[in-house]
Amino acid sequence: MMDIRLYMLQRISALIMAPLTLGHIAVMIYAIQGGLSADEILGRTQGSVFWFLFYGSFVAAVSIHAAIGLRVIVSEWLGLRGMVLTVFGWAVFLVLLAMGAQAVLAVTQT
Amino acid sequence: MKATPDTLTVSVWRGAESGGSFESFEVPNFESQTILDIVAWIQQNSDPTLTYRYACRVGMCGSCAMMVNGVPRWTCRTHVQKVVQDNRVEIAPLRNLPVIKDLATDMDPFFDKWIAAEGLHHPTKSRHDPIEQINPESAARVEAASGIECINCSVCYAACDTVANNPDYLGPAALQRAWTVYNDSKDAGRQQVLDAVSGVGGCHNCHSQGSCAVHCPNDLNPMKAIAGLKRATATSFFRKGSRT
Numbered sequence: 538m539m540d541i542r543l544y545m546l547q548r549i550s551a552l553i554m555a556p557l558t559l560g561h562i563a564v565m566i567y568a569i570q571g572g573l574s575a576d577e578i579l580g581r582t583q584g585s586v587f588w589f590l591f592y593g594s595f596v597a598a599v600s601i602h603a604a605i606g607l608r609v610i611v612s613e614w615l616g617l618r619g620m621v622l623t624v625f626g627w628a629v630f631l632v633l634l635a636m637g638a639q640a641v642l643a644v645t646q647t
Numbered sequence: 648m649k650a651t652p653d654t655l656t657v658s659v660w661r662g663a664e665s666g667g668s669f670e671s672f673e674v675p676n677f678e679s680q681t682i683l684d685i686v687a688w689i690q691q692n693s694d695p696t697l698t699y700r701y702a703c704r705v706g707m708c709g710s711c712a713m714m715v716n717g718v719p720r721w722t723c724r725t726h727v728q729k730v731v732q733d734n735r736v737e738i739a740p741l742r743n744l745p746v747i748k749d750l751a752t753d754m755d756p757f758f759d760k761w762i763a764a765e766g767l768h769h770p771t772k773s774r775h776d777p778i779e780q781i782n783p784e785s786a787a788r789v790e791a792a793s794g795i796e797c798i799n800c801s802v803c804y805a806a807c808d809t810v811a812n813n814p815d816y817l818g819p820a821a822l823q824r825a826w827t828v829y830n831d832s833k834d835a836g837r838q839q840v841l842d843a844v845s846g847v848g849g850c851h852n853c854h855s856q857g858s859c860a861v862h863c864p865n866d867l868n869p870m871k872a873i874a875g876l877k878r879a880t881a882t883s884f885f886r887k888g889s890r891t
Contacts, residue, residue: 540851
């Protein structure tokens with residue numbers, strides 16, 4: 538069920554996620570210095586093309602990476618195969634992408 | 648009959664693919680005997696209908712592998728003293744393969760996957776060409792040589808949880824063979840091998856749990872060979888992408 542195409546997609550999405558995760562953690566540590574407020578966060582992210590691209594690519598990479606991983610788990614543990622498995626993989630991808638995109642837009646739109 | 652120090656209680660799986668159960672036998676507890684010895688003793692002295700497979704008895708042919716106390720082992724080289732627990736031994740057919748009868752499994756799926764992984768020789772020369780000189784120190788030859796002692800016993804295939812959960816997966820033995828062929832400078836099918844191990848049942852399904860390396864009776868490391876195939880297929884993937 539895991540061919541070279543899915544394998545490479547999962548590895549490349551992991552490579553994208555790794556620096557973004559470190560960046561996310563670094564910003565979290567920076568942001569909580571001297572207290573944390575919604576205004577402070579939104580002041581940084583709203584209208585920012587940089588943060589839109591930062592978290593937008595994060596969400597895209599996570600959606601791809603997690604969908605492939607969950608696809609393997611349900612296939613091996615629940616025996617899902619064929620079209621059902623394909624639909625499951627795409628459904629996880631689209632749900633994660635939609636939820637993530639909603640969150641990114643919510644904090645970057647002005 | 649209760650086991651005494653003079654005898655062992657041996658549970659042997661009896662039946663076919665459709666079903667079966669363990670049957671208990673009392674076997675002489677000799678000081679030095681192998682699991683294959685006690686299976687043969689049962690067949691010769693207790694129940695001549697017991698079915699099992701063996702050939703060389705010296706760990707070369709790969710015929711006699713079975714599950715011993717739940718662990719896949721080559722039975723001809725497994726001493727009873729090493730595995731006996733409370734004077735009891737449980738012997739069952741190899742995991743992950745269909746059972747023909749009793750302890751004999753159908754090895755067809757295992758060998759079919761060797762072929763599916765292109766674990767066969769693709770010649771570069773004919774018999775009229777001179778014999779190619781191979782440097783045994785070269786990096787590729789060292790890699791090829793590391794897997795060459797595989798005896799096709801299917802112990803790694805029986806040990807692999809990924810095979811158990813994914814019937815399409817080619818398994819550690821076939822993929823290790825593919826890696827050996829890939830590194831053989833006398834083989835003309837390198838790209839064929841990479842294509843064969845890149846499909847839905849290919850090397851990318853391996854979770855690197857390492858049961859194959861733990862249980863291989865010849866101390867080979869199929870997991871390392873599979874990691875090599877993953878690297879080679881990934882490199883090939885980018886090369887292909889840059890050509891188009």
